[in-house]
Amino acid sequence: MSELMDQAVIGMPYEMAMEGEVARRQFYSRAQSILAQAQALREEVAALRKDKERLDAIEGNCWDVRYDSSPNGDAGDSSISIEIIGHYQGNPTSACSARTTPKTCARPSTRP
Secondary structure, three states: OOHHHHHHHHHOOHHHHOOOHHHHHHHHHHHHHHHHHHHHHHHHHHHHHHHHHHHHHHHHOOEEEEEEEEEOHHHOOEEEEEEEEEOOOOOOOOOOOOOOOOOOOOOOOOOO
16 A cells, blocks of 8 residues: 555544454554564665765775776676775875885776
Protein backbone atom coordinates (compact mmCIF):
# COMPACT_ATOMS: atom_id res chain seq x y z
CA MET A 1 0.00 0.00 0.00
CA SER A 2 1.00 3.60 -0.24
CA GLU A 3 2.53 5.97 2.25
CA LEU A 4 -0.81 7.77 2.41
CA MET A 5 -2.52 4.54 3.49
CA ASP A 6 0.19 3.95 6.10
CA GLN A 7 -0.42 7.42 7.53
CA ALA A 8 -4.18 6.88 7.56
CA VAL A 9 -3.97 3.51 9.35
CA ILE A 10 -1.35 4.58 11.89
CA GLY A 11 -3.05 7.93 12.47
CA MET A 12 -6.54 6.56 13.09
CA PRO A 13 -8.01 6.98 16.58
CA TYR A 14 -7.25 4.17 19.05
CA GLU A 15 -10.89 3.15 19.45
CA MET A 16 -11.25 2.78 15.69
CA ALA A 17 -7.96 0.87 15.28
CA MET A 18 -8.86 -1.59 18.05
CA GLU A 19 -12.58 -1.89 17.21
CA GLY A 20 -12.53 -5.34 15.66
CA GLU A 21 -10.21 -8.20 14.78
CA VAL A 22 -9.74 -7.04 11.17
CA ALA A 23 -8.90 -3.48 12.24
CA ARG A 24 -6.39 -4.72 14.84
CA ARG A 25 -4.70 -7.01 12.34
CA GLN A 26 -4.54 -4.23 9.74
CA PHE A 27 -3.10 -1.81 12.29
CA TYR A 28 -0.50 -4.37 13.45
CA SER A 29 0.48 -5.28 9.89
CA ARG A 30 0.93 -1.62 8.91
CA ALA A 31 2.92 -0.89 12.07
CA GLN A 32 5.28 -3.83 11.36
CA SER A 33 5.72 -2.68 7.77
CA ILE A 34 6.55 0.86 8.85
CA LEU A 35 9.02 -0.42 11.47
CA ALA A 36 10.79 -2.47 8.80
CA GLN A 37 10.93 0.54 6.47
CA ALA A 38 12.27 2.73 9.28
CA GLN A 39 15.01 0.19 10.05
CA ALA A 40 15.99 0.00 6.37
CA LEU A 41 16.17 3.80 6.22
CA ARG A 42 18.33 3.91 9.38
CA GLU A 43 20.74 1.42 7.80
CA GLU A 44 20.83 3.44 4.58
CA VAL A 45 21.54 6.65 6.48
CA ALA A 46 24.37 4.91 8.38
CA ALA A 47 25.91 3.73 5.10
CA LEU A 48 25.58 7.21 3.58
CA ARG A 49 27.26 8.73 6.64
CA LYS A 50 30.20 6.35 6.19
CA ASP A 51 30.42 7.38 2.53
CA LYS A 52 30.34 11.05 3.55
CA GLU A 53 33.16 10.47 6.04
CA ARG A 54 35.25 8.83 3.31
CA LEU A 55 34.57 11.62 0.83
CA ASP A 56 35.32 14.27 3.47
CA ALA A 57 38.62 12.50 4.22
CA ILE A 58 39.55 12.49 0.54
CA GLU A 59 38.71 16.18 0.23
CA GLY A 60 40.14 17.33 3.56
CA ASN A 61 43.39 15.39 3.46
CA CYS A 62 44.47 16.47 0.01
CA TRP A 63 44.18 12.95 -1.39
CA ASP A 64 44.22 12.28 -5.10
CA VAL A 65 41.80 9.76 -6.62
CA ARG A 66 42.98 8.11 -9.82
CA TYR A 67 40.92 5.87 -12.06
CA ASP A 68 42.23 3.37 -14.58
CA SER A 69 40.34 1.16 -17.00
CA SER A 70 41.86 -1.44 -19.28
CA PRO A 71 40.11 -3.80 -21.71
CA ASN A 72 40.34 -7.56 -21.20
CA GLY A 73 41.01 -8.75 -24.75
CA ASP A 74 38.14 -9.30 -27.15
CA ALA A 75 35.64 -10.30 -24.46
CA GLY A 76 34.17 -6.80 -24.33
CA ASP A 77 34.90 -6.61 -20.61
CA SER A 78 37.33 -4.36 -18.80
CA SER A 79 39.15 -4.05 -15.50
CA ILE A 80 38.65 -0.93 -13.45
CA SER A 81 40.93 0.21 -10.65
CA ILE A 82 40.68 3.13 -8.28
CA GLU A 83 43.77 4.37 -6.47
CA ILE A 84 43.73 6.86 -3.61
CA ILE A 85 47.02 8.62 -2.99
CA GLY A 86 47.74 10.72 0.09
CA HIS A 87 49.82 13.88 -0.20
CA TYR A 88 51.19 14.71 3.21
CA GLN A 89 53.76 17.39 2.39
CA GLY A 90 51.48 19.86 0.64
CA ASN A 91 48.70 20.24 -1.90
CA PRO A 92 48.99 18.21 -5.11
CA THR A 93 50.61 20.00 -8.01
CA SER A 94 49.81 19.63 -11.68
CA ALA A 95 53.36 18.78 -12.77
CA CYS A 96 56.48 17.16 -11.33
CA SER A 97 59.91 18.72 -11.50
CA ALA A 98 63.19 16.79 -11.64
CA ARG A 99 63.97 17.77 -8.03
CA THR A 100 60.60 16.67 -6.61
CA THR A 101 60.52 13.50 -4.57
CA PRO A 102 57.84 10.89 -5.38
CA LYS A 103 55.98 11.68 -2.15
CA THR A 104 55.38 15.30 -3.13
CA CYS A 105 54.92 14.75 -6.85
CA ALA A 106 51.32 14.50 -8.00
CA ARG A 107 49.87 13.84 -11.40
CA PRO A 108 46.83 15.86 -12.42
CA SER A 109 43.60 14.23 -11.36
CA THR A 110 41.92 12.18 -14.09
CA ARG A 111 38.43 12.52 -12.73
CA PRO A 112 35.72 12.10 -15.38
